[in-house]
Amino acid sequence: DVKVTQSSRYLVKRTGEKVFLECVQDMDHENMFWYRQDPGLGLRLIYFSYDVKMKEKGDIPEGYSVSREKKERFSLILESASTNQTSMYLCASSSDIIQETQYFGPGTRLLVL
Amino acid sequence: AQSVAQPEDQVNVAEGNPLTVKCTYSVSGNPYLFWYVQYPNRGLQFLLKYITGDNLVKGSYGFEAEFNKSQTSFHLKKPSALVSDSALYFCAVRDFSGGYNKLIFGAGTRLAVHP
Numbered sequence: 001d002v003k004v005t006q007s008s009r010y011l012v013k014r015t016g017e018k019v020f021l022e023c024v025q026d027m028d029h030e031n032m033f034w035y036r037q038d039p040g041l042g043l044r045l046i047y048f049s050y051d052v053k054m055k056e057k058g059d060i061p062e063g064y065s066v067s068r069e070k071k072e073r074f075s076l077i078l079e080s081a082s083t084n085q086t087s088m089y090l091c092a093s094s095s096d097i098i099q100e101t102q103y104f105g106p107g108t109r110l111l112v113l
Numbered sequence: 114a115q116s117v118a119q120p121e122d123q124v125n126v127a128e129g130n131p132l133t134v135k136c137t138y139s140v141s142g143n144p145y146l147f148w149y150v151q152y153p154n155r156g157l158q159f160l161l162k163y164i165t166g167d168n169l170v171k172g173s174y175g176f177e178a179e180f181n182k183s184q185t186s187f188h189l190k191k192p193s194a195l196v197s198d199s200a201l202y203f204c205a206v207r208d209f210s211g212g213y214n215k216l217i218f219g220a221g222t223r224l225a226v227h228p
Contacts (some may be wrong), residue, residue: 009154033214041220042221099164107154
């Protein structure tokens with residue numbers, strides 16, 4: 001079974017702090033994704049990566065950056081957390097095969113005070 | 114541009130009754146369509162997908178979905194709902210723009226199954 005793990009289930013941070021969210025997948029997938037989930041808005045793509053050290057902006061990249069130094073690990077960074085970044089963050093991975101689905105981690109619920 | 118719409122924020126159904134969760138899409142070319150379910154405080158779990166072939170697709174937990182090209186719909190169905198089916202359901206469509214393999218998700222539909 002594919003396994004996607006996220007470093008924290010719940011995080012509480014203060015405004016202005018630098019926040020790191022880590023995601024690891026064990027299926028040797030080329031593609032990895034970071035989404036945020038907010039009620040009524042569904043999942044919105046923040047950033048994705050299609051290869052090591054490669055990244056592409058999604059629909060809402062402002063205020064975020066990412067890092068992919070190893071194939072299995074994709075990190076989301078909030079450079080200076082703000083209250084409007086309080087959300088559920090979901091990581092996913094997929095192979096390059098277009099019929100294949102994305103596999104999701106359990107999510108990190110981030111509260112910025 | 115590719116898009117997907119879930120017209121209902123919430124669907125209520127009695128246990129044992131059939132359920133339908135609606136999804137419509139807009140794509141250029143052939144659609145690749147997916148359904149996911151999210152239980153409380155969990156990530157998304159894959160339910161089923163339509164790539165090509167039979168318009169009726171069967172998936173996990175007794176769910177199925179019907180692809181209708183003329184109506185550009187991909188509704189999720191189950192003949193007999195269970196209380197444990199209560200969850201948040203997302204429809205998604207494959208997005209190939211820019212040459213990348215991504216998904217576009219609908220806003221989600223909350224299914225509430227009452228005993």
